[in-house]
Amino acid sequence: MRTMHEPVTELDLVAYVDDQLDPWRRVAVERHLATDPEAAARVMADLQARDELRLAFAEPLPHEAPETRAAARRLARGLGLDRMLVRLAPMAAVLVLGGMIGAGVAGLGPLRVPQVVASEPPPEFIQAALEAHEAGRLRLSMQSQPAMPRLDAAEIRAKTGILLPGLPGDWQVQDVQIFPSPQGPSVEMALETPELGRLSLFAVRPGSFRVALPDEMQASGLEVAWFQIGEVAHVLVAEAAPPDALREAAEGLSRTLY
Incomplete structure (x- = not known):
């Protein structure tokens, strides 16, 4: 069990938002937040997103069969x-x-x-993900542009507010970059996977709160799967993938965010 005197980590902040800390550890986190305005602002945003999610689904459907x-x-x-x-x-x-x-x-x-019967067009961030995928692919092909395979998810969240999903152990990170997009700063990751080959993971805050289960589509000759949890959207892009495989991979990633 962690005590009040141990340093507060990013995992403590996540557990604080999820109400998973004992009272002594919560006091330690609150003491830390009182001296770290940036961390306090991020935690308050996460608490708001959590409460909005709970409120959004608190009421049952009327006359639900x-x-x-x-x-x-x-x-x-x-x-x-x-x-x-x-x-x-x-x-x-x-x-x-x-x-x-x-x-x-x-x-x-x-x-x-x-x-063909979808009631709404694909989200705008899908196009941004495709452009980031192409830029990342071009970057990896250039000797003058060294890849940056080091992934620091905590730092990315602290600087951009983007929470990245946990990756399977056999997925290898080849490159991690911060990209501009119409929705603001985004994260583009180039990955090598055993089942799906090379693919990219794009994450961005599209500016709206939403919970969207993983869905897939084809765009510009590429396989695309996407989902959104709260204020962060995630897009997987692959050159080719077996039917449903990319969506199933997106489902696995989405489960790591809960």
Whole structure:
């Protein structure tokens, strides 16, 4: 057990936001925040995002049918998000109901809305991710532009407010860069993976609060999967990937953020 006198780390700040600290450790974190305005501002922003998320899904859907709730539970289990069920069940129910309406079919298992019937265009940050992917690919091909494979997720979060997901142990980081984008500073990572080959992970704060489960699409001849948790959006871009593989990888990354 950590005591009041041990240095406060980034993990302590995350645990503080998630209400995972004992009272003595919370006092130590609050004492640290009182002397670190920048850290205090980030923690307050995270607390606000947490509370907004809880409020957004606090009320049940009106006249929610038992079949809809059961379908929502199947969707959550299929995505491996059982721990998120309490806070995301209403949203999952909306997704399932929307899928049944779009497809014109009821009583199916996990449903996916085809891209052709999607009710909204892809987020604007998808284009920024594609441009960052191309810039990163070009950079790695140039001898005069040395790669920067060192990843300091805590420093990136402190400077940009971008929380990066945990990477699988067999994914190798080849390059990490801060890129400008229409949405503000972004992070572009070049990765080498056993199953998907070379791909990039793009992360940015798009300026809106949203919880969007992983989805995939094709753009500019590339495979793209994206999701958003709170104020940070994440995009995986691959030259080629088996069907559903990139989306499943995005699901795995999204689970590390909870």
